[in-house]
Amino acid sequence: MERPIKVLVAKVGLDGHDRGAKVVARFLRDAGFEVVYTGLHRTPQEVAMAAVQEDVDVVGISIHSGAHKELVPKVIKYIKEFGGNPEEMVFLVGGIIPEDDFEELKKAGVDGIFIPGTPIQEIIDFIKKAVAEKRKAVAKK
Amino acid sequence: MNVDEIVDGILNKNRRALARAITYVENEYPEGKEILKRIYHRTGKAHVVGITGFPGVGKSTTVSKLTQEFRKREKTVGIVAVDPGSPFTGGALLGDRLRLDGLDVNNPLWLDEGVFFRSMSSRGRAGGIAAKTGDVVRLMDAFGFDVIFVETVGAGQSEVDIIEVADTSIVILMPEMGDDIQINKAGILEIGDIYVVNKADLGGAEKTVKWLKSMIMMDQEAIEILSKTTHADEAAVESGEIFERMKRSKDWVPPVLTTVADRGEGIRELADAIERHFDYLKRSGKLEERRIRRLSREVFDLIMDEIKMLLSKNDVVNYREIIQKVVRGELDPHTAAEMVVEKLIKL
Numbered sequence: 010m011e012r013p014i015k016v017l018v019a020k021v022g023l024d025g026h027d028r029g030a031k032v033v034a035r036f037l038r039d040a041g042f043e044v045v046y047t048g049l050h051r052t053p054q055e056v057a058m059a060a061v062q063e064d065v066d067v068v069g070i071s072i073h074s075g076a077h078k079e080l081v082p083k084v085i086k087y088i089k090e091f092g093g094n095p096e097e098m099v100f101l102v103g104g105i106i107p108e109d110d111f112e113e114l115k116k117a118g119v120d121g122i123f124i125p126g127t128p129i130q131e132i133i134d135f136i137k138k139a140v141a142e143k144r145k146a147v148a149k150k
Numbered sequence: 151m152n153v154d155e156i157v158d159g160i161l162n163k164n165r166r167a168l169a170r171a172i173t174y175v176e177n178e179y180p181e182g183k184e185i186l187k188r189i190y191h192r193t194g195k196a197h198v199v200g201i202t203g204f205p206g207v208g209k210s211t212t213v214s215k216l217t218q219e220f221r222k223r224e225k226t227v228g229i230v231a232v233d234p235g236s237p238f239t240g241g242a243l244l245g246d247r248l249r250l251d252g253l254d255v256n257n258p259l260w261l262d263e264g265v266f267f268r269s270m271s272s273r274g275r276a277g278g279i280a281a282k283t284g285d286v287v288r289l290m291d292a293f294g295f296d297v298i299f300v301e302t303v304g305a306g307q308s309e310v311d312i313i314e315v316a317d318t319s320i321v322i323l324m325p326e327m328g329d330d331i332q333i334n335k336a337g338i339l340e341i342g343d344i345y346v347v348n349k350a351d352l353g354g355a356e357k358t359v360k361w362l363k364s365m366i367m368m369d370q371e372a373i374e375i376l377s378k379t380t381h382a383d384e385a386a387v388e389s390g391e392i393f394e395r396m397k398r399s400k401d402w403v404p405p406v407l408t409t410v411a412d413r414g415e416g417i418r419e420l421a422d423a424i425e426r427h428f429d430y431l432k433r434s435g436k437l438e439e440r441r442i443r444r445l446s447r448e449v450f451d452l453i454m455d456e457i458k459m460l461l462s463k464n465d466v467v468n469y470r471e472i473i474q475k476v477v478r479g480e481l482d483p484h485t486a487a488e489m490v491v492e493k494l495i496k497l
Contacts, residue, residue: 012177013240013271038241043271048248055260059247062266064169092166 014140016067019047019056021084024074029103029125033069036129042067042136053080057087060098066140069101077106082117097147099139101132153181157188160293165266168293172268175285186285189292194441196228196291196298197428200316202278202338205304207324208348210249211411212420213299217250217265218257219421220297226264228290231301232279235271242271246301252412266290277311278302284315284448297424307337314444317437318427320420322346323362325354330361339365342404344423350408350416362406363390402430460494467493 018034020027027049034044045063047056060068068088070081081102085095095118102114103123111122121135151159151170159167174182199216201209210231217227231246247269251259259265268290272280279302280286290298302312312319321342333339345366347358405423409416431437461469467490475481481489 012173013273034243038236038243039239041236041239041241043235043242043244043269045244045269046248050253051260058261059267061166062169063247063269064173092164 013041013043014067014136015043015045015063015065016069016136017045017047017056017060017063017065018069018071019051019059019084020049020071021051021053021056021080022072022074022076023050024072024076025049026073026104027071029073030071033071033103033129033132037133037136040133040136053083054087056084057093058091060084060088061091061093065098066143067099067101067136069103072102072104072106075105077102077104078110078113081114081119085118097143099136099143101136103127103132153184153188156181156185160185160189160289161192163293168266168289169268171289172286175289176270176280176282178282182285186288189289192292192294193288194291196287196295197424198287198291198298198300198315198317199424200300200302200312200319201322202302202305202309202312202319202341203322203346203348204306204327207304207322207327208409208411209301209304209322210246211252212322212346212348212409212417213246213301214249214251214259215411215414215417216299216421216424217259218254218414219417221257221259221262221264223421225296226294227266228287228293228295228298229265229267229301230270230283230286230290230298231267232270232272232283232303234303235273235275237274240274242273244269244271266293266295272303276309278305278309279311279315287315305338307335307339310338310341313341314447317431317440318343318424320344320346320424322348323358324349325352325358327358330364333358333361333365334368343402343427344420345404345406346416346420347406347408348411351410351413355408359406359408360390366404366406401434402427402436457494460497461490466497 016037018030020030034046037044045065047059068084070084072080085100088095100119101121101123102119106122106124114122120139123132151167156167156171160171171185174185201213203209213229217229220227233242233244233246235242247267250267251257268286270280270283270286275281279300283300287298287300300312300315302309319341321338324347345362347355407416407420407423409420411417460466469490472481472486472490476483476486
């Protein structure tokens with residue numbers, strides 16, 4: 010049997026807006042995923058360490074503070090530093106992200122960006138497809 | 151990472167290896183079984199502490215505070231926190247980790263080298279822990295943590311599986327969770343080696359403490375002590391002095407402590423009680439006794455699993471054909487079972 014998809018839903022930095030993250034965490038739970046929620050105000054290092062210890066398939070970072078270009082690449086960098094393999098994980102960013110920044114985030118290793126108003130099904134389908142592809146690539150190696 | 155790398159990694163304190171091993175074990179990959187076989191000789195040193203209690207009583211917060219306390223005592227700490235998996239979708243919201251360190255900048259835990267936290271879904275299993283929680287504890291034990299906390303799901307009255315993995319079981323309650331009848335019901339309130347009334351700053355904590363103490367006093371030996379008391383001693387019962395007297399006459403009387411976990415009140419005393427209980431277990435031989443009992447049950451369960459595996463392979467015993475005979479009335483279920491076992495023995 011295929012193992013359940015494990016997702017870390019993270020809030021990083023000085024940003025108290027957690028309604029979106031909680032709603033997403035809840036809907037991902039209902040989609041059959043195992044969701045670990047970090048709570049508010051974690052540092053990029055802490056989020057990275059949680060991703061490594063929990064051995065998640067997906068790291069979803071919710072960010073409304075405008076610091077996404079600064080913080081998201083740090084999370085990915087520290088995962089590597091803590092011995093994790095970002096190549097095996099799917100990175101998602103959700104929140105107030107200007108379209109002009111999409112390119113830069115994707116270059117930093119983000120697979121999907123979801124702004125307010127995204128239907129939850131779109132996120133679920135994206136995760137299922139992206140995780141299946143990652144797992145297939147890992148199995149091949 | 152392959153099995154060799156993971157086993158080496160665990161024995162050399164590589165957290166990534168431990169994390170991956172847990173994934174293999176939790177998801178019943180063949181690699182998981184292989185890893186468990188190879189690390190077993192390194193297990194048995196950790197003090198496994200179970201934390202259970204109804205939803206919302208403060209289990210995760212207590213675990214976080216205890217972890218900070220044990221870090222101050224220079225112990226390393228592994229944590230396995232179980233939350234319920236949905237019986238409908240299989241999904242789970244694992245919300246124990248977020249209590250870890252409570253953003254207390256003086257005692258941060260998330261990046262602490264001496265702390266490893268893993269969330270687990272119960273995956274629909276009743277009993278309060280996941281099927282593989284015991285094996286995950288074993289991986290952490292082999293890694294070398296001094297103390298391993300196992301936090302159950304928010305438990306109901308009969309979710310007592312924690313005693314299958316923990317050396318010391320802590321039952322946490324809070325004020326106003328029912329009267330003395332609730333507290334004397336069988337199940338979760340029988341299993342505590344230590345009882346904690348958390349949120350003791352709320353009204354009614356003394357009442358809950360008193361009921362817990364009288365519940366503990368109601369066991370056989372205690373009744374002997376009580377039967378020797380007279381009306382004159384009623385005041386002693388009321389004041390809890392009998393409880394103190396009992397403590398002197400028995401090896402271990404579960405202490406009843408009060409805490410206000412989010413403010414850290416009572417945590418040091420709780421940590422002391424945990425260490426005292428471990429000393430008692432070791433000194434009295436109870437630790438070995440408990441572990442023997444658990445292992446014999448575990449090996450028995452594994453034997454059953456192996457037999458089930460054998461039965462599912464049709465070429466060993468033609469199980470399906472035998473069932474057909476029972477369905478057609480050519481065999482009765484008891485004779486069928488005896489026949490199958492006889493065949494298995496001859497293998």
